Amino acid sequence: MTESAHVTGGRVLYGCMGLGGGWDTTPYGPQDIAQAEAVVETALDAGITSFDHADIYRYGKSEAVFGEVLSRASGLRDRITLQTKCGIRLPEGDRPGLYDLRGPTIVRRVEESLARLRTDVLDVLLLHRPDPLADPAEIAGALATLHRQGLVRRFGVSNMSATQIAHLQSYLDVPLTVDQLEMSLHRRDWVEEGVLVNTPAAAGVGFPAGTTEYCVAQGIELQAWGALAGGRFADPEATPAGRLVSRLAERAGTTPETVLLWWLQKHPAGIVPVIGTTRPERIRACRDAVTRAPGLSHEEWYELWTAARGTPLP
Template sequence: MLRTLPLNKRGIPASRIALGCMGLGGGWDHEPITAENIKQGHEAVEAALSIGINFFDHADIYTRGKAEKVFGEIFRDRPGLREEIIIQSKCGIKLIEPGDTTNTFDISREHILKSVDGTLSRLGTDYIDILLLHRPDPLMDPEEVAEALHQLKVSGKVRHFGVSNMSAAQIRLLQHYCDEPFIVNQLHMSLAKISWLDAMVSVNREPWKDITFPEGTIEYCRMENIQLQAWGPLAQGSFSGRSLEGQPENVVNTAALVKELARQKNTTPEAIVLSWLMTHPAAIQPVIGTVNPQRIAACAGADQLELTRKEWYDLYVSSRGEKLP
């Protein structure tokens, strides 16, 4: 049974699948966006809308802001679209610039406010539906974060807030100081990225492989009605047509199993891979990263599939490459 999204429970009419927009805008350089970039954006948006996706995920750093600029052009070309869809963006990462030796994380009050203003300008809109803090910042002052989010809320620039790549403890710390609830946590989860499951099944066992997933994070989000979003849910095509040359046995075997299940259910490998995530009772919302219209279309129907418990476990154990304890 497909569970209701926590976002829907909060009255936000988000689609079961979201489209990640990191692939829009061309290269990660300082070149201006082109007519071809805008055309690609239109085609990706149209493909997403055609399969019922109304949720679009951005970040201020995606192709150095050009992904948001492309979307701004789409809004100008399609009057009325902004009110029909949900826009989520992120802030908190500073990319390497000339003279820098590394990228840094920054969720200071100043950077959050500046980042949101930049996003709004590039998108050509006056509000973001959801703003995520992109990465945990070791120098974070939660009281300062709270001030920034309060200012964004009362100004109407941001309607809701969330985080990305954070543990339960980090969310609790922020929530202690922030009046506004954090309603999203976006994590790297897929049939290839299964440490969030391995952390569960390995309780009271000798450490298995190199599990670093923070214990209790999935459970905390479920209890607090925080929407779990999965970035990288298609595993970069590892199980849906990407070359398997040089891949380990567990990946080859899992790709074959996905293909067979797709044949049995008369659907696509992409739909099977997404359905595996959405079968989990945490009501995970996959954020697909492709902007290829054909691959977007291949995800259609994933939210209508139901995997049996055996099918779900067969895929998990196959990807794990080792029997369960």
């Protein structure tokens, strides 16, 4: 088994969902642009050069303010990897939110993202969520068109199982190279499903069995959204796991944020964490996860897992 190639070109991605102001259609302002500039500069200083978007983040404003940053920084586009997602439509009026992976919708959403981001090509496009009504042949046509026109270099998915990826790939001429899933020391289903086989507790695990192994076998990069667990371990005194994270960070001469990312990165699947904090100090605290190999021993990795799950392994 070999480690997945890093499609996005980095060991950590910065997730841009927090940029652009509120979750509404109110226009972004100068303060939002200034925040995005500061965040991007801090991420670059920490060695992070891959940036993850979605067309729905802040109703498109996350992409738009990032486009402002690109337009003001000569040469920046050539130094970074840009990734975005499409496939979710937010609620509108009386219509609830829904998923939409119809071919024309995919093409239109990509064109809109390119305009907001002020670039002529996406390095990676992910299909954000499975659409039960999607025609895979129609998806294949849309992706082929985007690739042929030079608008998207590589493709992937988000929140999809191995079975869903394999089914979709059977229709595609272009390879799916990424699967982005929620993975962290808090959301551990991705690792729990492998060890709870043949135990009653397996029924309570929602992660699709075999997805991690399938992605490794197919050379699909696993990206972990929510990698910092939403700050649940930020207070070292709040939980036994938080206290252990703090002790291991002190022992390794690094930060708790880095330890959380190391826990993901140490797994042989080659997991690439996505961090979404907008606080510069927390972005800087992730630098060692970019510049250093995971500094956890085999035993320490298991200590963290056991502390977080709160019960012994079966």
